[in-house]
Amino acid sequence: MKPLLDAIRRNPLLWLLVFVPALFVGKMLEPEAQTLLFVLSVLAIVPLAGLLSYATESVAAKTGDTVGGLLNATLGNLTELVIALAALQAGQYTLVKASIAGAIVTNTLFLLGASFLLGGLKHHVQEYNRVGARFQAGLLFLATIAILIPSAVPEADSGAGASFTNTLSVGLSVLLIVAYGLGLVFSLKTHREFFGGAEHAEAGEAPWPIGLALATLAGVTVLVALVSEVFVESVQKAAEAFGMTPAFVGFIVVALVGGAAEMATAFSGARKNRLDLSVGIALGSASQIALFVAPVLVLCSYVLGPTPMNLQFWPGAVAMMLLATVTATFVTNSGRSAWFVGVLVLMVYLVFAMTLYLLPPKVQ
């Protein structure tokens, strides 16, 4: 337990853990205070996500490079996956899809842009491994195409289209997971020498003992699941109370909450001129959500959800995912960065966030 307590003492983000019990107490005493429960659940998820990602990396560090890379690649977005599974079980497919699209867009634009900006304010010009960036951008590009195509085919919207879209979504999900798996073989095994710069490990901290790490992984996952349930229940009402559209909440708020821990790591990497780390987290997380989390959710919906979920997104979300991917591909093409590159990328994110914030609430 000592390394866990040490970590909590050192990292102020983890002090937010106090909101986990606060949430459960609140849920018992005031089960109808949706806005309060929403705020508490947001505050509780942030430190849990941090613990989860630290425990994953500790397990990964102990199990050797290949297995570790595999663990990081599958559990790295466990928080997002658990939140989305809670929404899936509640049948809130709009929220699930908004949070998938939002996580992709937030990682490729906000996380990447803010890293470039924060790094660029300290360092005149920064360089990073463009092979890794190109690889992740390629994966993202494939996923975007797989998500775009069902919307680009007008037949999908007709009456006969529902079963077509569902069958196609299952097929595309399988393709994406296969591509993701082959991508791991490529980057962790056959061509690992090209991806040297992009490891996920936090510098300067010793990994936890394996027992503690595994126990934390299990325990925190359960806690995240419980908190997510309250979060999903309360988000709709809370959004109304705050005057936010559901699209804005799913796209922006959930994505920022779920990714808070990773952002801390990416930003500190950028300040330390380790931009490989930041770019790796930004694009790696986005492609992991697009090629692993999203297809797994589609397949899980056949077991867990009330009806099958498909990969057909709201046209605005498709456009945003596509533009985010193109932006990331464009700016990482040169392997160099300065502060204004970060401004450009963040501006694209602001364009999206502003559109979603102002959107009339009737969006499906």
Place this chain on the structure above:
Amino acid sequence: MKPLLDAIRRNPLLWLLVFVPALFVGKMLEPEAQTLLFVLSVLAIVPLAGLLSYATESVAAKTGDTVGGLLNATLGNLTELVIALAALQAGQYTLVKASIAGAIVTNTLFLLGASFLLGGLKHHVQEYNRVGARFQAGLLFLATIAILIPSAVPEADSGAGASFTNTLSVGLSVLLIVAYGLGLVFSLKTHREFFGGAEHAEAGEAPWPIGLALATLAGVTVLVALVSEVFVESVQKAAEAFGMTPAFVGFIVVALVGGAAEMATAFSGARKNRLDLSVGIALGSASQIALFVAPVLVLCSYVLGPTPMNLQFWPGAVAMMLLATVTATFVTNSGRSAWFVGVLVLMVYLVFAMTLYLLPPKVQ
């Protein structure tokens, strides 16, 4: 006055100044001869735009690099701005938007493509500073996204959408102006060493004395405003008389007229193997119109226009701006050019021009 008369004697383009008084005489004698007035106003704008851009550069040259760069960056497309303001006041929003979109497309495709072609016919392979091109392409890309998003969100077309689109357009306009300002800080101040090649100055001619330059700037702006008013009034009827669609006039004719002076500079730069100058004018003008002129017009419409103007464009115009930006990004990626690159870019322009020329006149 002597340098002004010298400039007129040396530059045959300025001999067209004789059409300025001719236009005013024509307007008094034959106020209904719309086609004649249209032709005279086109012939009058071309030399005025030339004088305006020369006066701006003279003031810029006297005021030092940073202030000068700033002046060039804000007044460089003064002609386009004044024409658009005249159309704005007349409530002709379709013409305003067509001329914005047209100026972006004409600068990125016609000006760039013709520079590559003219330079390439004389020089086997030409090289230029790709950092500058990437920077301008990035700005253009951001502006295209800001213009694309209101159209990609289907809610914008519904009944409740009008106020949404207007509010969003104001927000996006502010974002674009901020991005443009930060871009100036980046290229003129913090990272100016990367942008060495792209100054605007015409080689071999001494700048005018500051007094003459300022007086010319003020006087010619007033003349452009007066001529623009006649131009905007007569363009509709004249287009009918020539069998041209309004879309074609706004997109192609206005853009070619407003940019004639800059084209002369860019083409002569390309022939002298100074392709940095040509690429800088082409992409710099386009991004200036997209990130400065267009947002300023949206904001001005709240003061000057009969109703607010928004950033929602006709879908065909959005597609053309997006494709022009992608084309420019693609061809400037390598920092090298040969004559066929110019042919390719001009062909894309011809595809657009032909489409607009043939379009049935009911386009909104």
Place this chain on the structure above:
Amino acid sequence: MKPLLDAIRRNPLLWLLVFVPALFVGKMLEPEAQTLLFVLSVLAIVPLAGLLSYATESVAAKTGDTVGGLLNATLGNLTELVIALAALQAGQYTLVKASIAGAIVTNTLFLLGASFLLGGLKHHVQEYNRVGARFQAGLLFLATIAILIPSAVPEADSGAGASFTNTLSVGLSVLLIVAYGLGLVFSLKTHREFFGGAEHAEAGEAPWPIGLALATLAGVTVLVALVSEVFVESVQKAAEAFGMTPAFVGFIVVALVGGAAEMATAFSGARKNRLDLSVGIALGSASQIALFVAPVLVLCSYVLGPTPMNLQFWPGAVAMMLLATVTATFVTNSGRSAWFVGVLVLMVYLVFAMTLYLLPPKVQ
């Protein structure tokens, strides 16, 4: 005749020539057995296409570099052209367009991706001439824009739009052919030194004598025309029998059949680490179909077809052509390849193929 018989003895693909007489016998005995005739015609086209491309290259080799390059560039996709002409005469414009779009997509994705994969499984990293790839990608990009624009202009769908679309298509076709011709001047004449790596010739085989080559060219073209007629007649019924949608047949089956011979050459080039050859065939064929075969078909439709054919494609096909072009541009940008690049490109192809396979049959 001896070299012809030698070629047949050496190349097992040519043994399929036995299906040419089999088809004609079948057609006489069982004129209603559409499925059988379809299978026989497919099996007969494959070796004929192989002979055709070999004869073309033999003539090209005898006539010197420039004329030879020209011949290869115009007759290289003779099979696809003859099949499409047969469908054109039968008034089956949906099949013509599907086979054009399919040939572009299959060449840029399947042929390119499979070459990268097959080459990458044998060689760790492969390099190729990126100038050639960029050139072909630029041509393809222009063609995609020319095909996209009629669909992006909503007026084209209105009542008055039909004649607009037809006139525009003729104009665009002329532009594309001019661009293609200028591209040949550029790559075969003024800047040929940049395109060294991409010749079409199969290494190690002597070209045929010119008389035999010309006779084969003429004779086989007639045979392909005859076989194509049966193919076009039977394809609809056969597709139903196999449970395939017409879109899938036109897009995937026809394209794979017509390109079988080129695929054999491209794949063997990739295995021998001559990736320039493979990339040249993949992108060269695609741009040839887009900028030469498709416009020629549009112009021919005024002479041969029952009504004029235009360049307006089904939106899904436009999206696929555009995404295929963007994918090819993205992956050939670096001039390097490894097996996973092939996987990525093939996955995009699989996404398209799966979508077309599952599409409800009511597609226009």
